[in-house]
Amino acid sequence: MKLSNKESIWQVRNSYLGVYVHFPYCFKKCDYCDFYSEGIGAAPANDEKSLFQSYKKEILDRANHFPEIRKRTIDTVFFGGGTPSKASAKHWKELLDFLRSEFSFSDNPEISIEVNPEDLSSELLAEYNSIGINRVNVGVQTLEKKGLEFLGRHYDEVRYHSLVEVLTNSPIQRVGIDLMYGIPGVAKESFLSDLSLFLNANLPHLSLYSLTLEKGTQYSRDVSDKKKGEPEENLQSEILTQLPNILKEHGYLWYEVSNYAKPGFESLHNLKYWTYEPYLGIGPGAHGMIAGHRYGNPRNANLYQKKETSNKYGMIDPSTELSLTLFRLFSPFRYLDFIETYLDSKTKSKYLKTIEGWEKKGLCSIENEVFQWKPEALLLLDDLILEISL
Numbered sequence: 211m212k213l214s215n216k217e218s219i220w221q222v223r224n225s226y227l228g229v230y231v232h233f234p235y236c237f238k239k240c241d242y243c244d245f246y247s248e249g250i251g252a253a254p255a256n257d258e259k260s261l262f263q264s265y266k267k268e269i270l271d272r273a274n275h276f277p278e279i280r281k282r283t284i285d286t287v288f289f290g291g292g293t294p295s296k297a298s299a300k301h302w303k304e305l306l307d308f309l310r311s312e313f314s315f316s317d318n319p320e321i322s323i324e325v326n327p328e329d330l331s332s333e334l335l336a337e338y339n340s341i342g343i344n345r346v347n348v349g350v351q352t353l354e355k356k357g358l359e360f361l362g363r364h365y366d367e368v369r370y371h372s373l374v375e376v377l378t379n380s381p382i383q384r385v386g387i388d389l390m391y392g393i394p395g396v397a398k399e400s401f402l403s404d405l406s407l408f409l410n411a412n413l414p415h416l417s418l419y420s421l422t423l424e425k426g427t428q429y430s431r432d433v434s435d436k437k438k439g440e441p442e443e444n445l446q447s448e449i450l451t452q453l454p455n456i457l458k459e460h461g462y463l464w465y466e467v468s469n470y471a472k473p474g475f476e477s478l479h480n481l482k483y484w485t486y487e488p489y490l491g492i493g494p495g496a497h498g499m500i501a502g503h504r505y506g507n508p509r510n511a512n513l514y515q516k517k518e519t520s521n522k523y524g525m526i527d528p529s530t531e532l533s534l535t536l537f538r539l540f541s542p543f544r545y546l547d548f549i550e551t552y553l554d555s556k557t558k559s560k561y562l563k564t565i566e567g568w569e570k571k572g573l574c575s576i577e578n579e580v581f582q583w584k585p586e587a588l589l590l591l592d593d594l595i596l597e598i599s600l
């Protein structure tokens with residue numbers, strides 16, 4: 211996939227497979243979160259063992275339904291959630307062993323896990339390293355206590371204070387964090403000071419998101435009831451436009467709207483979502499995309515374990531998929547390669563015409579069949595994506 215050690219140029223890949231596994235439990239359900247997750251406190255989940263058995267069953271069921279995935283090579287595995295660091299490393303190791311016994315793996319697959327600050331310790335990272343996990347991402351969001359309170363996140367003061375040091379000394383090289391901005395009550399300076407702490411620690415991957423209001427969350431109910439303010443959108447646009455330069459000065463590549471990495475440290479698993487590569491989604495609330503079809507699992511751990519694996523698969527519209535995913539990339543990609551592989555001739559000409567229009571307006575560059583957004587496109591991105599998808 212990589213063409214250079216500096217800025218990668220993404221292209222169509224046809225023989226790989228990613229695997230995403232959703233662990234749905236967290237210490238506490240955060241107010242803004244619309245992932246399928248349940249807060250269960252500090253104790254392990256009662257059904258952890260049977261949940262991992264159900265993961266294996268689902269993997270076999272999906273492979274029986276789509277036998278062609280056995281011909282593919284797994285090059286990324288992502289343990290997400292929820293809070294997968296709440297499950298025992300032993301269970302993750304057994305699941306990895308199981309996947310390795312059933313499928314072929316690439317020589318150096320990316321094996322990621324999301325970790326919450328309350329679970330992060332040098333011992334945990336050493337354990338993950340010993341079982342073959344080679345990428346860790348920590349959902350920090352903010353270091354400000356009142357910001358965490360606003361988000362309704364669990365706050366473990368000791369772990370929050372030691373996290374930069376633990377990550378800096380990690381035996382796993384590929385580490386990253388998520389930070390959030392536009393939280394009401396958290397000043398821009400406070401966000402930038404959190405950010406500079408991680409920039410100075412030279413972490414190889416940073417995901418920088420704006421707080422969003424999702425329907426059905428506690429946060430959206432609190433906003434409707436006027437108990438909490440909406441995300442600070444003006445501040446968010448201001449920060450969003452400043453970030454690319456700040457990150458560039460520190461040697462990061464801006465490879466997706468909200469994601470920055472040192473060269474070679476991009477999340478290869480998340481890139482699959484943006485470059486239309488197939489992946490198995492396993493676990494309650496997980497989604498998968500295989501052979502031109504999508505499926506989704508029930509957002510309920512009990513139901514997921516009791517029910518037979520769903521055989522409902524929806525056909526994908528490649529035009530919509532490509533517009534919503536590929537054009538989120540800010541690193542260069544071989545646009546003709548994608549268009550010619552996935553689109554019919556009518557949609558292809560519509561895409562080419564729209565892209566030509568963007569180039570004329572100075573929103574993107576096109577060189578040797580390689581497309582790249584210019585920073586000018588950033589604040590217009592939602593509208594531009596809509597333009598190409600209609």
Ligand code: SF4
Pocket residue numbers: 235236238239240243244245247291292293326349
């Ligand atoms: S820890 Fe993450 S997954 Fe769990 S509730 Fe909070 S935001 Fe959602």
